[in-house]
Amino acid sequence: MSKHAKAVKTFPSVRLPTRTGCLPVEVSLIAQLGHGSGDSLYAGALARQKAHETFVDALEEPSARLGSTDFEHGDATALHSFAVGPGGHPFHRHAGHRVFTAVSGSGGVQLRFSTASPEQIERDPQSFIHALRYINIPPDSLFTVRFGGDTWHQFAPQSENRLHPAFFALSCHTNELGGDLPDAIRDEVLAGEANVPSLTMLLPPTVAELVNNLSSHCIQIPTTDLSLDAAPGTLQGFLCKYARGSLGLIRGRSGAWLRSTGFLTRSGGDHAVMELAEPPSGSLLCQQLTDQPFHHEDTFFISLNGKDVGHASAATLLSRLLNGFLENPPPNVSRMMALRNWLVKPIGLRTSPLGCPVSSLLSPRTCNLFDQRYPVLDQSIDGNARAQVILGANDKHLIFRSCVGVQIVDAERIDITIGTRVRCKNRYGHVYMAMIDYVHRHYVTPTMLRMAVEHAFPISDALCSQHSQMPVRQRQGT
Structure with missing residues (x-):
C-alpha cells in the first residue's frame, strides 16, 4: 500500500466525507502525553467510572452518564464517559450526533468508520466494506472525534496482542433525541434513563461476519x-512506540493496583458574601460613633x-442569625482569637473566644436584651420587615460598634447584613487596626457571617440574589 506523508504545523487532522451526504467524520490529534500515561490514565479513570452510580458494562464498552439532559430547561445534551479495552468493541452506530475527546492507550488505537447507510447495506453488504476507512492514533495521545448519526464505527488497539487498552473518552451527545x-428508546431518553448501550445499534449479523473475515x-x-514528532514507519517512530508500550505495561498495572481515590473540597459554602461600599440606608450603624471621626468601617x-427561608418575621430571623454566630463560629477564627487573646491579655486588653464583630453577644449584661436572650447596645424592629441590633465594646485602644440586621425586601429576597465601625483611641489602636484590617475584612467577618447564616438557615440549594440594588464595592469568595 502506497504511503504519502505530509508535515503540518497545526493539529494533524483528517476529514472523511460520507457517501450519503451526511456529516463527515472528523478526527484531530491534539497532543502526546508522557510515556506510558495512556495505560495509567485508563486504569485510574476506569476504576472511578466503575464506582459511578450510572455505570453500566455492556457491548465491550463500559460507560457512565456524567451529565443528564434537562428538557425542562431546553437542554437536550448529555455527557458520558466510556472506555474501550484491549479487545476493542463491535461495529455499531447511533442515531444521534457524537463528539468525544479521548486519551489513547500506550499501544495506540485504530478508529474504524464506515459511512454506508442501512439501506445500502441491506441491498449490498459489500457496500459496508467499500465505505470502510481506518485512522491510526499514536500511543498516549489526546485526540478528538466528531461524526454524525448513522456512522458505523469500531475502535480497537493497533496491536493485536491485547496488552494495551484502546482509550478512555468523554463523549458529548449534542442532542440525545437526535436522529x-x-x-421505546425515545421514551427512555425523555425519562432520563438512556445510556450508551441503549442508544447503540449493532451491525446486522451477516455484515458482522463479513467484517470478521476481513x-x-x-x-x-x-x-x-x-x-x-515522529512519522509512522521511521526508526524514531518505532523506538518511540516500543518505549511507550513498555512503560505503559508498567504504569497501567501499577495504576490498577493503586487505590483510585478522588476528593471533593468545597469552599465558600452555599452563599455569596459581598462587601458594600457603605452601610445600607436606614442602618443603625450610621448613628454610631458620630460625635468624633471614626477610622474603620465595613459592611x-x-x-x-x-x-427557602420560610415565612417568619425579620425579628425571628435575626434571633436565629444571632444564635448562629454563637453556635457555629468558624474554627479558624476561634483559633485566631485564642492566639490574639494570649498576646494581648498581658497588656490588659479585652479578650473573648468569639470573633470581635459579635464578641459582645457573650457579655453578661441583662439590661438590654434582644428577644429576651441576646445582650445588645441598641435594637430596632420595623414591623415584620426589618430588625437590627447594635453590638460592641469599649477597650483601651479602640471602640467598635457592629450592626447585625435582617431586612425582608420581598417574598423572594431577604438581605442579611453585618457592619462594623471602629474609632481608634490612641496610637496603639491605629497600629492594631493596621495589623488586623486585611484579615478582618477579607476573612474574619465574611466567614463568620456565612457560617452563621448556614447554621441559622440550613438550605440545601440556597439561591443568592444576583441583582441587589445595593452599591457593591467588591465580592469576597470566602
Missing part, C-alpha cells in the same frame, strides 16, 4: 496515520431566597 430513534481475505483498507451582606 431516527425507536419509540483479515483472512488480505483486504487493504484506506488508512490515515496521525502522529506527532457585608448575604442575600437569601425568601422561599
Whole structure:
C-alpha cells in the first residue's frame, strides 16, 4: 500500500466525507502525553467510572452518564464517559450526533468508520466494506472525534496482542433525541434513563461476519496515520512506540493496583458574601460613633431566597442569625482569637473566644436584651420587615460598634447584613487596626457571617440574589 506523508504545523487532522451526504467524520490529534500515561490514565479513570452510580458494562464498552439532559430547561445534551479495552468493541452506530475527546492507550488505537447507510447495506453488504476507512492514533495521545448519526464505527488497539487498552473518552451527545430513534428508546431518553448501550445499534449479523473475515481475505483498507514528532514507519517512530508500550505495561498495572481515590473540597459554602461600599440606608450603624471621626468601617451582606427561608418575621430571623454566630463560629477564627487573646491579655486588653464583630453577644449584661436572650447596645424592629441590633465594646485602644440586621425586601429576597465601625483611641489602636484590617475584612467577618447564616438557615440549594440594588464595592469568595 502506497504511503504519502505530509508535515503540518497545526493539529494533524483528517476529514472523511460520507457517501450519503451526511456529516463527515472528523478526527484531530491534539497532543502526546508522557510515556506510558495512556495505560495509567485508563486504569485510574476506569476504576472511578466503575464506582459511578450510572455505570453500566455492556457491548465491550463500559460507560457512565456524567451529565443528564434537562428538557425542562431546553437542554437536550448529555455527557458520558466510556472506555474501550484491549479487545476493542463491535461495529455499531447511533442515531444521534457524537463528539468525544479521548486519551489513547500506550499501544495506540485504530478508529474504524464506515459511512454506508442501512439501506445500502441491506441491498449490498459489500457496500459496508467499500465505505470502510481506518485512522491510526499514536500511543498516549489526546485526540478528538466528531461524526454524525448513522456512522458505523469500531475502535480497537493497533496491536493485536491485547496488552494495551484502546482509550478512555468523554463523549458529548449534542442532542440525545437526535436522529431516527425507536419509540421505546425515545421514551427512555425523555425519562432520563438512556445510556450508551441503549442508544447503540449493532451491525446486522451477516455484515458482522463479513467484517470478521476481513483479515483472512488480505483486504487493504484506506488508512490515515496521525502522529506527532515522529512519522509512522521511521526508526524514531518505532523506538518511540516500543518505549511507550513498555512503560505503559508498567504504569497501567501499577495504576490498577493503586487505590483510585478522588476528593471533593468545597469552599465558600452555599452563599455569596459581598462587601458594600457603605452601610445600607436606614442602618443603625450610621448613628454610631458620630460625635468624633471614626477610622474603620465595613459592611457585608448575604442575600437569601425568601422561599427557602420560610415565612417568619425579620425579628425571628435575626434571633436565629444571632444564635448562629454563637453556635457555629468558624474554627479558624476561634483559633485566631485564642492566639490574639494570649498576646494581648498581658497588656490588659479585652479578650473573648468569639470573633470581635459579635464578641459582645457573650457579655453578661441583662439590661438590654434582644428577644429576651441576646445582650445588645441598641435594637430596632420595623414591623415584620426589618430588625437590627447594635453590638460592641469599649477597650483601651479602640471602640467598635457592629450592626447585625435582617431586612425582608420581598417574598423572594431577604438581605442579611453585618457592619462594623471602629474609632481608634490612641496610637496603639491605629497600629492594631493596621495589623488586623486585611484579615478582618477579607476573612474574619465574611466567614463568620456565612457560617452563621448556614447554621441559622440550613438550605440545601440556597439561591443568592444576583441583582441587589445595593452599591457593591467588591465580592469576597470566602
